[in-house]
Amino acid sequence: MSPPQTPGLSLVQKSVVVFSKNYLPMARVNLKRAAVLLVTGQAESLPLDHSRCWQLRSPGLILTVPEQIRLIHTNPERHWKVPPVNRREVLKRDNHTCQYCGSRSALTLDHVLPRSKGGPHSWQNVVTACESCNGKKGDRTPTQAGMVLKTKPKAPAHPAVLFAEQFWQQNSCFTA
Numbered sequence: 001m002s003p004p005q006t007p008g009l010s011l012v013q014k015s016v017v018v019f020s021k022n023y024l025p026m027a028r029v030n031l032k033r034a035a036v037l038l039v040t041g042q043a044e045s046l047p048l049d050h051s052r053c054w055q056l057r058s059p060g061l062i063l064t065v066p067e068q069i070r071l072i073h074t075n076p077e078r079h080w081k082v083p084p085v086n087r088r089e090v091l092k093r094d095n096h097t098c099q100y101c102g103s104r105s106a107l108t109l110d111h112v113l114p115r116s117k118g119g120p121h122s123w124q125n126v127v128t129a130c131e132s133c134n135g136k137k138g139d140r141t142p143t144q145a146g147m148v149l150k151t152k153p154k155a156p157a158h159p160a161v162l163f164a165e166q167f168w169q170q171n172s173c174f175t176a
């Protein structure tokens with residue numbers, strides 16, 4: 001088997017995983033951004049046994065960028081707050097998909113327990129619904145309307161938490 005090829009992928013399009021000061025995987029950045037973090041002293045190389053490195057050359061400087069870097073300072077993202085319940089954020093959480101039928105067009109917001117029945121405007125009670133499903137459901141609960149939610153609505157997680165979950169799923173050998 002030949003090694004995987006990535007034709008047309010320039011060096012700056014390669015990506016590097018950024019770990020927090022506490023060694024939690026946080027995000028993936030491009031090589032250029034990683035180089036800036038290293039050169040400005042905001043991050044350090046985090047060499048792992050099997051990691052690859054890339055060499056960036058510019059006049060008077062050769063910079064080795066590994067596949068993983070670690071931030072030296074405490075992560076400013078820890079001040080992240082749960083976003084407000086609005087159309088933009090709810091659609092983003094629901095991946096721009098109607099939570100009843102999976103449609104991706106004519107999207108609206110639906111209160112699972114209707115507001116007229118005391119349903120709150122909260123992450124747990126607001127979902128993305130297409131106009132058709134919203135109209136069909138009307139002023140009823142999903143059960144009353146005979147409709148089923150694809151997922152149980154909840155507040156979005158911290159972006160770094162989502163990234164870390166994904167990272168460990170893809171790199172399960174690191175946990176050994």
Ligand SMILES: [Zn+2]
Pocket residue numbers: 098099100101102103129130131132133134
């Ligand atoms: Zn729908």
